[in-house]
Amino acid sequence: MKAVKYIVVLLLIYVGLVVAFESLLGYFQPAGQGTLVITTTAADGSTHDRVVTRLESHGKLYVAANHWPRAWYNQALENPTVSVTVDGTRKAYLAQPVSGNEHDRVDDDNPVGLGFRFLTGFPPRVFVRLDPQSLEPQRLDPE
Numbered sequence: 001m002k003a004v005k006y007i008v009v010l011l012l013i014y015v016g017l018v019v020a021f022e023s024l025l026g027y028f029q030p031a032g033q034g035t036l037v038i039t040t041t042a043a044d045g046s047t048h049d050r051v052v053t054r055l056e057s058h059g060k061l062y063v064a065a066n067h068w069p070r071a072w073y074n075q076a077l078e079n080p081t082v083s084v085t086v087d088g089t090r091k092a093y094l095a096q097p098v099s100g101n102e103h104d105r106v107d108d109d110n111p112v113g114l115g116f117r118f119l120t121g122f123p124p125r126v127f128v129r130l131d132p133q134s135l136e137p138q139r140l141d142p143e
Helices: 002-028 071-078 100-109 114-119
Strands: 035-041 047-053 055-057 060-065 081-086 089-097 126-132
Touching: 002 114, 035 071, 035 089, 047 060, 047 071, 055 100, 071 089, 071 126, 100 126
Parallel strands: none
Antiparallel strands: 035 047, 035 081, 055 060, 060 126, 081 089, 089 126
16 A cells, blocks of 8 residues: 555656646747747637747658647647748748658657656647748847
């Protein structure tokens, strides 16, 4: 019975670690050279920005939902017309869900380390391919 208590306590500590890591990551949304900002539209018409890692495979642009919180991903599936901002330039894209061989290829081309997977609670990894739309890019002015 003592072993079960230790396992339960360890499991609760791990869940707390994952929740804390995911919450801090979502709150601070760290951005860098390998990131972009995807703007999605919710069912109520409101727009939401999320910093995500920019991925490439076979010359195409992808983003991954590597975390349990994935509202942006669900919004992109419901309304696939998204805006993507890279280095201050915003462009329109069509978000396409990725599956099958394409999913496996993108996953192989963009591996995620075990430490990161551990900290995020081993969520299933899903991808969206961002296909450029014909709209002209807009330069965002710094505020």
